[in-house]
Amino acid sequence: MDPISYLRENVGTVLFYGEQHFLVVLCAIALGSAISIGFALLVSMDAGSQRWSLDWIVGAVREGALVVTAAALTVPSLALLVLLLPLFGLGAATTVTALTIYSLYTVLRNSVAGLSSVDASVLESAKGLGMGRLRRLIWIQFPLAWPVILNGIRVATLIDVAIAAVAALVRGPGLGQLVLTGLSRYGAANAFNQVLVGTLGCLVVAAVFEIFYAVVERLTVPRGIRV
Amino acid sequence: MSETTTNPHGIAEGHPDQRPMIVLEGVSKTYPGQTIPAVAELDLAVPRGSIVMLVGPSGCGKTTTLKMMNRLIEPTTGRILLDGEDVTGVNADQLRRRIGYVIQQVGLFPHFTVGENIAVVPRMLGWDRQRIRQRVDELLELVGLHPREFRDRYPRQLSGGQQQRVGVARALAADPPVMLMDEPFGAIDPVTRERLHDEFLEIQRTVRKTICFVTHDLQEAIKLGDHIAIFTAGGRLAQYDTPEGILSRPANDFVAEFVGSGAAVRRLHLIALSTLDLDEIATGSSPTAAALVTVPLSGSVYDAVDAMLDAQTSVVAVVDDDGQAVGALRWNTLVEKLQLRGLHP
Numbered sequence: 001m002d003p004i005s006y007l008r009e010n011v012g013t014v015l016f017y018g019e020q021h022f023l024v025v026l027c028a029i030a031l032g033s034a035i036s037i038g039f040a041l042l043v044s045m046d047a048g049s050q051r052w053s054l055d056w057i058v059g060a061v062r063e064g065a066l067v068v069t070a071a072a073l074t075v076p077s078l079a080l081l082v083l084l085l086p087l088f089g090l091g092a093a094t095t096v097t098a099l100t101i102y103s104l105y106t107v108l109r110n111s112v113a114g115l116s117s118v119d120a121s122v123l124e125s126a127k128g129l130g131m132g133r134l135r136r137l138i139w140i141q142f143p144l145a146w147p148v149i150l151n152g153i154r155v156a157t158l159i160d161v162a163i164a165a166v167a168a169l170v171r172g173p174g175l176g177q178l179v180l181t182g183l184s185r186y187g188a189a190n191a192f193n194q195v196l197v198g199t200l201g202c203l204v205v206a207a208v209f210e211i212f213y214a215v216v217e218r219l220t221v222p223r224g225i226r227v
Numbered sequence: 228m229s230e231t232t233t234n235p236h237g238i239a240e241g242h243p244d245q246r247p248m249i250v251l252e253g254v255s256k257t258y259p260g261q262t263i264p265a266v267a268e269l270d271l272a273v274p275r276g277s278i279v280m281l282v283g284p285s286g287c288g289k290t291t292t293l294k295m296m297n298r299l300i301e302p303t304t305g306r307i308l309l310d311g312e313d314v315t316g317v318n319a320d321q322l323r324r325r326i327g328y329v330i331q332q333v334g335l336f337p338h339f340t341v342g343e344n345i346a347v348v349p350r351m352l353g354w355d356r357q358r359i360r361q362r363v364d365e366l367l368e369l370v371g372l373h374p375r376e377f378r379d380r381y382p383r384q385l386s387g388g389q390q391q392r393v394g395v396a397r398a399l400a401a402d403p404p405v406m407l408m409d410e411p412f413g414a415i416d417p418v419t420r421e422r423l424h425d426e427f428l429e430i431q432r433t434v435r436k437t438i439c440f441v442t443h444d445l446q447e448a449i450k451l452g453d454h455i456a457i458f459t460a461g462g463r464l465a466q467y468d469t470p471e472g473i474l475s476r477p478a479n480d481f482v483a484e485f486v487g488s489g490a491a492v493r494r495l496h497l498i499a500l501s502t503l504d505l506d507e508i509a510t511g512s513s514p515t516a517a518a519l520v521t522v523p524l525s526g527s528v529y530d531a532v533d534a535m536l537d538a539q540t541s542v543v544a545v546v547d548d549d550g551q552a553v554g555a556l557r558w559n560t561l562v563e564k565l566q567l568r569g570l571h572p
């Protein structure tokens with residue numbers, strides 16, 4: 001059977017796996033972004049204090065977090081999944097946890113970079129007008145950093161879409177199931193088609209995410225700073 | 228300037244209303260990691276309702292001085308009183324909402340429209356929408372930008388000079404009693420700048436704010452300032468005096484050199500035409516009033532002389548706001564009057 005007819009016959013299953021794949025990545029990215037952005041906000045708040053010791057500690061914490069999350073990104077996905085098994089067991093929980101860990105570095109890096117690249121004179125004028133720290137963060141710093149942060153989320157999503165396929169090894173939901181089944185019965189009828197459809201399916205999921213982010217960007221990036 | 232007793236700074240003391248609005252006492256600032264101070268042992272008193280111009284070469288500590296007044300920078304030594312109250316004791320954010328600040332780099336919020344930029348302080352103070360909207364339009368008119376055309380633009384859609392004007396409007400928004408302005412008109416063409424100066428003085432006549440204004444332009448300082456503070460490198464005050472005092476009695480060589488040649492001509496700016504006794508315009512004789520070059524009564528002797536030289540004539544007619552001639556000014560009488568006033572160099 002050629003791949004097209006295979007797909008036509010199994011469209012329901014493929015769609016089901018695709019949807020799972022999308023959702024599992026979405027959960028992980030939402031979780032990872034919330035953690036990373038929250039953390040970045042804490043360590044990037046324009047303190048404006050003259051307390052050098054505090055600035056120094058905050059800076060050290062920030063760099064430390066970047067190093068740790070970067071290290072996590074270099075752990076082979078298979079190893080991380082297996083390491084998490086005793087904690088979360090087979091299935092979605094382990095998958096989401098692993099994907100969350102893989103998304104941290106990219107989002108954190110971009111958030112820190114975005115928040116610290118906001119023009120100093122803009123922040124100083126905000127301060128000069130009597131905006132407190134928190135208001136400066138919410139009204140000025142975050143909206144101006146948002147396009148950079150969003151880009152980080154986008155890249156993290158692409159990484160997670162790929163890694164989510166591997167998570168089928170720990171019974172993670174998604175298109176990885178197709179690929180894995182195909183691989184395990186390689187040589188049998190339609191085995192190759194399963195691998196092919198599963199792989200191309202990941203591309204489609206990634207494309208759907210891209211469209212999703214284009215819409216989000218359109219809706220959330222303030223008009224004055226849109227390029 | 229009223230003729231009350233004055234201390235060495237030329238500032239009236241005594242009556243509470245004449246108590247200076249801003250006082251700097253022995254204020255110094257040395258930035259971390261630097262050996263020479265950016266501002267050194269500065270004593271300065273800014274009288275309530277007056278404009279003090281801070282001038283001096285680049286890097287002499289003007290911006291630093293201004294930022295210490297609203298606590299964007301904390302002084303290394305000395306203290307700063309605002310309306311008799313030590314500023315280090317009050318909440319910095321509350322303090323800054325009472326002090327309009329125009330930053331040298333303009334610093335508009337790029338993701339806010341012009342209207343939203345101007346509305347920032349009123350929004351923080353909890354004004355209602357209607358009032359904010361009215362205020363925004365009023366301020367845009369004031370700085371010479373049509374509200375309908377500019378209100379909804381973003382900063383990147385404005386020229387540098389237009390951005391500066393929005394920056395001024397933003398600082399004025401909640402009508403603060405004190406304004407700190409760091410080269411607010413630096414990027415504006417001479418014609419518009421002249422107009423803004425006139426409006427600025429006009430507004431100041433009615434609202435009487437206390438203003439510290441940094442500029443590189445001595446001409447601007449002379450025109451706008453009630454007092455001028457000239458700084459030398461290293462943040463020292465070379466002279467603090469009225470414009471007339473600076474021009475006619477420079478305290479030292481630095482000021483004399485800074486003021487440069489042409490002080491006599493510059494001083495002409497300081498004599499308002501309305502303070503002179505003008506000659507009658509001889510009716511019937513020629514040239515008739517209608518044929519004369521005219522200058523407005525609100526102008527200065529500088530404007531009159533400029534008009535004379537421009538038209539190569541030795542007489543100009545001075546007209547009031549309605550265009551009615553109120554008198555004539557002749558070159559010869561002018562020179563005599565200047566001699567009587569002791570204003571010649």
Ligand SMILES: Nc1ncnc2c1ncn2[C@@H]1O[C@H](COP(=O)(O)OP(=O)(O)OP(=O)(O)O)[C@@H](O)[C@H]1O
Nearest residue numbers: 258259261265284285286287288289290291292331
């Ligand atoms: N944040 C800072 N850290 C260290 N040094 C600084 C800092 N800000 C200013 N300086 C130094 O302090 C001195 C005074 O600077 P300031 O900005 O007050 O000058 P200025 O009179 O406003 O100059 P300009 O007319 O060019 O704006 C300069 O020599 C400058 O290099």
Ligand SMILES: [Mg+2]
Nearest residue numbers: 289290331409
């Ligand atoms: Mg400056």
